[in-house]
Amino acid sequence: NAGVTQTPKFRILKIGQSMTLQCTQDMNHNYMYWYRQDPGMGLKLIYYSVGAGITDKGEVPNGYNVSRSTTEDFPLRLELAAPSQTSVYFCASKIRGTTTEQYFGPGTRLTVT
Amino acid sequence: AQSVTQLDSQVPVFEEAPVELRCNYSSSVSVYLFWYVQYPNQGLQLLLKYLSGSTLVKGINGFEAEFNKSQTSFHLRKPSVHISDTAEYFCAVSGGYQKVTFGTGTKLQVIP
Numbered sequence: 001n002a003g004v005t006q007t008p009k010f011r012i013l014k015i016g017q018s019m020t021l022q023c024t025q026d027m028n029h030n031y032m033y034w035y036r037q038d039p040g041m042g043l044k045l046i047y048y049s050v051g052a053g054i055t056d057k058g059e060v061p062n063g064y065n066v067s068r069s070t071t072e073d074f075p076l077r078l079e080l081a082a083p084s085q086t087s088v089y090f091c092a093s094k095i096r097g098t099t100t101e102q103y104f105g106p107g108t109r110l111t112v113t
Numbered sequence: 114a115q116s117v118t119q120l121d122s123q124v125p126v127f128e129e130a131p132v133e134l135r136c137n138y139s140s141s142v143s144v145y146l147f148w149y150v151q152y153p154n155q156g157l158q159l160l161l162k163y164l165s166g167s168t169l170v171k172g173i174n175g176f177e178a179e180f181n182k183s184q185t186s187f188h189l190r191k192p193s194v195h196i197s198d199t200a201e202y203f204c205a206v207s208g209g210y211q212k213v214t215f216g217t218g219t220k221l222q223v224i225p
Contacts, residue, residue: 004156033213040122042203042217043157058212090156098207099145099164104156 002026004105006091012111013081021076021108023091029103030096032074034058034066036087037107043090049074050096081112115140115208119216126194127224134189134219136178136204146187147205147213148178157203163187174198199223 007022025032030051035043045058049068063085065077074093078085088109092102118137126132138144145164149157161172168180178189187204204216 035215040217042119043215045212048212092157099162101147101159101162102157102213104149104158106156107154 004091004093004103006089006105006108008108009106010109012113013078015081015083015112017081018077018079019081019110021078021089021091021110023074023076023105024072025074025091025093025103026072027093027095027103028071029093030071031094032068033092033102034064034074034076035090035092036060036085037090038087046076046089078110083112086110086112115142115144115206115214117204117206117214117216119204119219121219122217123220123222125222125224128196129193131192132190132194132198132221134202134204134221136187136189136216138185138187138204138206140206140208142208145207146178146180147207148172148176148187148189149203149205149215150174151201151203151218153200160189160202194221194223196223196225 004025033048034046044060047066049055090107091105094100094102116139147162148160150160151157161170163170163180171177201218201220203218207213
């Protein structure tokens, strides 16, 4: 199993550009999450999904969009990049249940200039 | 609502010395507690978790944590640290709605 994979690893965007961060998991997990990590701030939840076709907002959804058309994929879309979106983005997945742990991808480091 | 507080943003410790990383939580429902470790330029990985039963939980790499309900704490300990333990450690709580709340992290710096 590859686990959770994310592409790209690094990206530099200009203000106003758009991009999609890809996330794929091969563990047949129902739940998937997108977090952003900023220095000293821990992880903030952007969006999450409990299954194909179902998504919901987290703490910091503004400026982002998601879709979940399959169990495996959970892409994160930035429509109009802003410097405030400079961050490291992590995708995670887990099986159903509040007692189960999350599995994280290696992250995407995004810089918006 | 649930929250996690990690009071120490950085903890320097000499190699082979013991270490304790502190975590306090609050929640209005039953909680499940996790410690994750993040090595430089990597994603998070599970160190250990408390679900129920014995309040002392053992994890990977010699780490352990103790759940204290009365003090709402879940501190992480290791009796003797190694250089390879240098990383950032995150405490997390899962209490409902499939969301997990993370603390702000503690950077453990092991000094040779």
